[in-house]
Amino acid sequence: MSIAWLRERMEQWADHPAIVWNDHPFLYRDLLARLQMWHQALDRHDVGTGQVVTIEGDYSPNAVSLLLALIERNTIVVPLTRSVAAQREEFLDIAEVQVVVSFDDDDRWRIERRARPVTNPLTCQLIERGHPGLVLFSSGSTGKSKAALHDFIPLLEKFQVPRHRRVTLTFLLLDHIGGINTLFYTLANGGTVVAVPSRDPDVVCRAIETHRAQTLPTSPTFLNLLLISEAYKRYDLSSLELITYGTEVMPESTLQRIHALFPNVQLLQTYGLSELGILRSKSRDSSSLWVKIGGEGFETKIVDGVLWIRARSAMLGYLNAPSPFDEEGWMNTQDVVEVDGEYIRILGRRSEIINVGGQKVYPAEVESVLLQMPNVKDVAVTGESNPITGQIVTARFNLFEPEDPNAFKRRVRAFCRERLAPYKIPVKIIITDDKQHSARFKKMRRSSP
Numbered sequence: 001m002s003i004a005w006l007r008e009r010m011e012q013w014a015d016h017p018a019i020v021w022n023d024h025p026f027l028y029r030d031l032l033a034r035l036q037m038w039h040q041a042l043d044r045h046d047v048g049t050g051q052v053v054t055i056e057g058d059y060s061p062n063a064v065s066l067l068l069a070l071i072e073r074n075t076i077v078v079p080l081t082r083s084v085a086a087q088r089e090e091f092l093d094i095a096e097v098q099v100v101v102s103f104d105d106d107d108r109w110r111i112e113r114r115a116r117p118v119t120n121p122l123t124c125q126l127i128e129r130g131h132p133g134l135v136l137f138s139s140g141s142t143g144k145s146k147a148a149l150h151d152f153i154p155l156l157e158k159f160q161v162p163r164h165r166r167v168t169l170t171f172l173l174l175d176h177i178g179g180i181n182t183l184f185y186t187l188a189n190g191g192t193v194v195a196v197p198s199r200d201p202d203v204v205c206r207a208i209e210t211h212r213a214q215t216l217p218t219s220p221t222f223l224n225l226l227l228i229s230e231a232y233k234r235y236d237l238s239s240l241e242l243i244t245y246g247t248e249v250m251p252e253s254t255l256q257r258i259h260a261l262f263p264n265v266q267l268l269q270t271y272g273l274s275e276l277g278i279l280r281s282k283s284r285d286s287s288s289l290w291v292k293i294g295g296e297g298f299e300t301k302i303v304d305g306v307l308w309i310r311a312r313s314a315m316l317g318y319l320n321a322p323s324p325f326d327e328e329g330w331m332n333t334q335d336v337v338e339v340d341g342e343y344i345r346i347l348g349r350r351s352e353i354i355n356v357g358g359q360k361v362y363p364a365e366v367e368s369v370l371l372q373m374p375n376v377k378d379v380a381v382t383g384e385s386n387p388i389t390g391q392i393v394t395a396r397f398n399l400f401e402p403e404d405p406n407a408f409k410r411r412v413r414a415f416c417r418e419r420l421a422p423y424k425i426p427v428k429i430i431i432t433d434d435k436q437h438s439a440r441f442k443k444m445r446r447s448s449p
Contacts, residue, residue, distance in 0.1 A: 002071055002072060002074060002131065002132055002152065002153055002156075003068065003071050003072060003156065005160055006068070006156075006159075006184075006187065006188060007032070007035075007068075007072075009187075009188060009190065010028045010031065010032055010187065011028075011032065012190070013028045013190040014027065014028050014029040014032070015027055015028070015029065016028055016190055016192070017192045018030070018031050018187065018192065018193065019031065019059065019060075019061055019064060019192070019193045019194075019195060020192060020193070020194045020195060020207075020211050021059065021060050021061055021107070021195045022195075022197075023210065023211075025192070026061045028190075030061060031061060031064065031065050031068070032065075034061055034062060034065035035065045035068050035069050035072075037065075038062075038065055038066050038068075038069035039069055039072075039073070041111075042069060042070075042073060045099070045111050045113075047070075047073070047075065047099050047111075048073055048075070049073060049074040049075065049127075049130065050074065050075065050076070050118075050127035050130075051075050051076070051098050051099055052075070052076045052078060052095055052096055052097050052098050052099070052116075052118060052123065052135075053070055053075050053076070053077055053078065053097070053098070053099040053100075053101065054077075054078040054079070054080055054092060054095070054097045054099070054100045054101065055067060055070075055077060055078070055079045055080070055101055055103075055174070056080050056081070056100060056101065056102035056103060057079075057081070057101075057102065057103035057109075057174070058081060058103075058173070058174055058195060059170045059174060059183065059193055059195035060103055060107040060195065061107060062103060062107045062109055063103050063107070063174070064183065064193075066101060066109075067079070067174075070132065071132040071152055071156075072132075073132075074130055074131060074132045075132060075133070076095075076123060076126065076127070076132070076133035076134070076135060076149075077132065077133065077134050077135070077152070078091070078092075078095045078097055078134075078135040079134075079136075079174045079175040079180075080137075080175055081173045081174060081175045083173060083175075083438075084137065084175065087137075087145065090145075091137055091145070091147070092114070093116075094137075094147050094319055094320050095135045095147055095319060096116050096117070096118045096119065096120060096123065096319075097114055097116060098113065098114055098116050098118070099111060099112070099113055099114070100112040100113075100114065120149075120319050122149050122316050122317050122319060123149060123319070125316065126149065126151060126316060129151070131151050131152065131153050132151075132152040132153070133149060133150060133151060133152055134149075134150040134152050134155065134180070135147055135148065135149055135150075135319065136148045136150070136175065136176070136177055136180075136274045137175065137274075138274055139438060139442060144320075146274075146318045146320060146321045147318060147319040147320050147321075148274045148275050148315040148317075148318060148319075149315055149316045149317060149318070149319055150277075150313070150315045150316065151316060154297075154312055154313045155180075155277055155313045156184060157297070157312070157313065158277075158295075158296065158297060158313070159184045159185060159188035160188070161296075162188075162189060163185070163188075163189050164189060164191075165189045165190045165191045166186070166189070166191045166192075166214045166215045166241070166242070167191060167192045167194060167211060167212060167213050167214045167215070167239075168182060168185075168186050168191055168192070168193060168194065168213065168214065168215040168216075168217065169194045169196065169204065169207055169208060169213045169215065169216050169217070170182055170183065170193050170194065170195050170196070170217075171196070171199060171204065171216060171217055171218045171219075171222065171441075172217055172218070172219075172247075176274075177272055177273070177274045177277065177278060178217060178246060178247065178270070178272060178278065181272065181277070181278040182217050192211075194207055194208075194211045194213050199222065199441060201222075201225055201226045201229040201231035202229065202231045202234065202235075204216070204222075204226075204231070205226075205231040205232060205234065205235040205237060206235055208235065208237050208239065208240060209235040209236045209237065209239075212239040213239055213240065214239055214240065214241045214242065215240075215241065215242045215243075215244070216240060216242070216243045216244070217243075217244045217245075217246075217270070218243065218244070218245055218441070219245060219246065219247045219248060219441045219442060220245055220247075220248055220249070220250040220251060220254055220255075220443075221248065221436075221437045221441045221442060221443050222441045223243075223245060223250075223254055223258050224251070224254050224371065224378065225378075225437075225441075226258075227254065227257055227258070227261075228377055228378070232261060237262075240262065240265050241265060241266065242265065242266045242268060243258070243262065243265055243266070243267050243268070244267075244268045244269075244270045245267070245268075245269060245270065246269065246270035246271060246272065247441075247442050248364075248442050248443050249346055249347070249348050249362075249363075249364035250269065250289060250364070251364055251367050251368035251371055252289060252365075252368045253368045253369070253371050253372050254368070254371060255267065255287065255289060256287060259286050259287045265286070266286055267283065267286040267287070268281065268282075268283050268286075269281060269283050269289065269291040271291065271293045271346075273309075273331075273333060274315070275314060275315045275324060275331060276298075276309055276311040276313065276314050276315070276331060277311060277313040277314070279293045279294060279295055279298050279300075279309070279311075280293070280294065280295030280296075280298075281293045281295075284343055289345050289346075290340060290343040290344070290345050291343060291344060291345070291346075292342050292343050292344075293344070297311060297312035297313055298310070298311050298312070299311075301330070302337060302339055302344070303332075305336055305337065305338075306332060306333070306334065306335065306336055306337070306350065307333045307335045307336075307337050307344065307346075308330045308331065308332055308333065309330070309331055309333055310328070310329045310330045310331070311331075314329065314331070334349050334350045334351060335347075335348070335349060335350075336348060336349070336350055336353065336362075347362045347364070347365075348362045348363060348364050352382075352383075353383075354381075354382070354383030354391050354392075354393055355383070355390050355391050356383075356389050356390065356391055356392065356393065356423040356424075357388075357389040357390060357423065358390075359421075359423045361383070361393055361423065361424050363380075363381040363382065364381075365424070366381045366393060366395070366420065366424055366426070367379050367380070367381050367443075369415075369416060369419050369420055370395060370397070370412070370415075370416075370426075373411070373412070373415050375399050375400050375401055375403060376397060376398075376399065376400075377397075377398040377399055377400050378397070378398040378436045378437075379395055379396065379397050379398070379436070380395070380396045380436040380443055380444060381393060381394070381395050381396075381426065382394050382396075384428060386427075389423075392427040392428060393423075393424060393425065393426045393427055393428075394426060394427070394428040394429075394430070395412070395426035395428070395429050395430070396430045396431075396432050396434075396436065397412075397429065397430065397431050397432065398431075398432065398433070398434075398435075398436060399431060403431070405429075405431055408429070408431065409429045412426060412429055413425060413426075
């Protein structure tokens with residue numbers, strides 16, 4: 001049994017809460033009972049080793065116990081959430097899904113079989129190995145979504161090392177590498193997973209207050225929304241001990257404001273990729289964007305200012321794209337970094353760098369300045385082609401209150417002149433009502449050709 005060690009730990013904590021769902025705690029013994037129920041149900045539906053199975057749901061007791069049962073049965077698991085509903089059929093076809101188990105809002109489930117043979121060589125290789133698998137789809141923020149196929153065994157290996165036991169809110173979705181990491185870290189250490197029905201700041205803050213959550217794993221975009229909403233003023237968040245943030249570059253102005261609001265909370269930058277897993281990390285301090293990453297099973301190197309990683313938990317490959325690994329197993333993350341001894345500072349994805357007459361502009365740096373302006377709710381900075389300079393800086397703003405566009409543009413440029421080099425100042429300024437973030441609370445930058 002591939003996760004016998006995890007089952008043994010869960011048995012030790014039988015009377016402790018494992019999951020809080022719909023504000024109701026479910027004990028580890030409840031999960032273990034459901035796990036046994038799932039093995040019987042999967043037997044009845046002939047779901048066994050090597051089959052590709054989709055879980056359509058969130059962190060409900062039935063969905064989590066099903067996930068554990070599928071790992072024990074050495075199936076290939078494809079978690080999907082409602083955030084990818086528009087791409088559902090495409091994702092099912094790419095992963096060659098044979099069984100779909102879907103959950104409703106009351107945690108009731110149904111099983112649907114699909115007449116689909118498994119032909120992808122990578123999946124066939126994993127089936128021959130007799131190991132459980134995991135398929136994760138990228139957000140597609142920089143193009144077509146890619147399907148990363150993992151061997152679940154090395155991905156879960158690191159959780160065998162005992163660490164801190166915490167009550168943790170599950171902000172990152174179950175179909176995200178960060179969500180998988182949060183879930184198994186918590187279960188492996190006897191902690192409690194607090195599920196929320198939405199990622200609305202008030203909903204999240206209420207859950208923290210009600211269930212005395214200690215850890216909030218989230219994104220810079222959500223932390224900015226938290227600041228905007230001022231939900232932190234309406235709830236008691238004194239139980240919080242740790243806020244981790246990742247998935248995108250943190251604007252320095254947002255970090256400083258969060259640190260000022262929560263001076264007794266540790267702020268930790270995390271780093272991971274769907275292709276590699278989540279690395280261990282250590283921020284220089286809570287107010288710093290300098291971070292040390294690595295840990296057992298991971299190697300890092302910097303080549304021409306870009307971060308490369310080699311991981312024991314790396315995926316087997318993409319199901320629908322060429323392998324991103326070189327012959328020695330290194331992956332170019334495309335993240336441009338600065339280095340200071342053992343610490344790095346992530347500046348942004350190479351594909352998002354704006355080149356203005358040979359000068360590099362990093363969107364997060366400009367956004368960090370613009371977010372400090374009065375009446376600015378959110379902003380996304382991108383590059384746009386220009387025949388003279390190659391590219392210009394474009395900024396799309398969400399405002400709190402309507403403002404005369406021409407007056408606002410003058411105000412932006414005056415504000416930036418005191419804080420940014422001339423080539424970094426936005427040339428094109430757009431006011432929009434469109435959201436600037438995805439369902440995964442990651443900044444969407446719509447670059448123009």
